[in-house]
């Protein structure tokens with residue numbers, strides 16, 4: 325089928341490459357000319373496992389352009405995958421979605437399904453429809469559907485091609501059949517559940533999923549804090565509760581709080597959506613507060629390990645919001661670095677792929693070229709991102725190159741006994 329994807333970010337680019345991989349002809353549109361130029365030259369603008377491989381293998385079925393009108397005119401479905409960031413007041417900023425809807429309305433040449441891929445508040449499809457009609461679209465020429473995306477940065481290609489489920493929300497049988505056909509190569513063997521819902525339910529599913537995952541993280545962080553106070557061990561507690569099939573182990577990893585471009589803004593937006601319908605979703609307020617507190621508690625931990633902060637040399641491992649990605653948006657690691665700089669620390673930091681994005685913050689950081697370089701001469705080393713390579717450091721070497729062998733681990737990557745054996749003073753989350 326012929327598809328258009330508007331927005332070549334973490335979602336649009338992965339979706340486009342995966343749609344091409346399953347046989348569709350895909351036109352990818354972005355209004356950032358540099359991004360389009362890079363993609364046209366065969367460069368991949370983000371770090372995502374397998375994405376460069378798909379982009380080069382299926383290049384013949386992909387077109388990259390800045391011209392939305394041409395892309396829409398020839399497509400049977402248009403996926404809107406532009407950003408929906410926090411507007412500064414806790415609501416999703418839908419101006420990018422609206423701008424696309426206006427442009428798409430004027431470019432329709434045949435019946436087209438307009439698909440919300442971006443994460444949007446419930447009832448957004450009605451606003452898209454209204455905007456398109458106001459901009460001259462013929463109501464018989466289009467339907468609006470919701471097809472929320474559940475990929476995780478770091479494993480996005482795998483998540484897209486082998487998802488837990490695909491959600492299609494629309495009241496139009498015609499739109500549903502187009503979407504079923506698009507996903508047929510993924511769903512045909514019956515292993516992937518295709519869930520068909522109303523458009524409102526599909527929109528809500530995405531916000532509710534992300535808010536629930538954020539809640540799981542805040543919950544386990546709170547339990548980890550109680551473990552520290554009561555002398556229990558969060559690893560043992562997680563094993564004990566995660567083996568309950570009703571609970572499961574996933575997302576029960578204590579740390580420095582959730583971050584990234586989705587959970588913080590989606591939890592806030594879901595709270596605002598509920599409030600706009602007169603429902604006070606108090607639990608989400610607490611989830612967000614716990615997340616902020618977790619970062620502050622980690623800073624206290626650093627402070628108690630070092631006594632005073634001014635003038636201390638801190639090595640930092642990790643700037644991305646999690647391992648496997650170069651995405652630093654709302655990264656707790658960047659927030660911790662900023663707070664330590666304000667306290668007068670010197671920061672030498674390393675991340676395997678996120679340093680270019682981190683440099684855009686314009687902070688006064690020394691960028692190290694390896695984990696060991698970051699640790700050399702440090703008064704303490706912080707582990708802030710769960711990159712695999714940070715879990716496999718040579719501890720004897722670490723001990724010998726640091727001024728003081730102190731490691732404060734916000735990701736619980738090491739066994740405390742292993743650290744003790746190496747002579748390193750080790751602080752982690754929720755463990756003795």
Ligand code: NAD
Nearest residue numbers: 331332333334335354355356405406407408442443473477
């Ligand atoms: P992103 O910022 O990486 O990408 C958005 C892209 O849209 C950018 O390249 C931008 O230049 C482009 N764009 C903006 N306005 C445009 C316009 N008018 N025309 C053409 N291009 C335009 O964002 P993302 O991380 O890919 O997220 C996109 C949406 O998907 C958001 O709603 C997000 O919440 C949701 N989502 C993200 C993830 C994730 O892990 N990143 C997962 C699921 C859902």
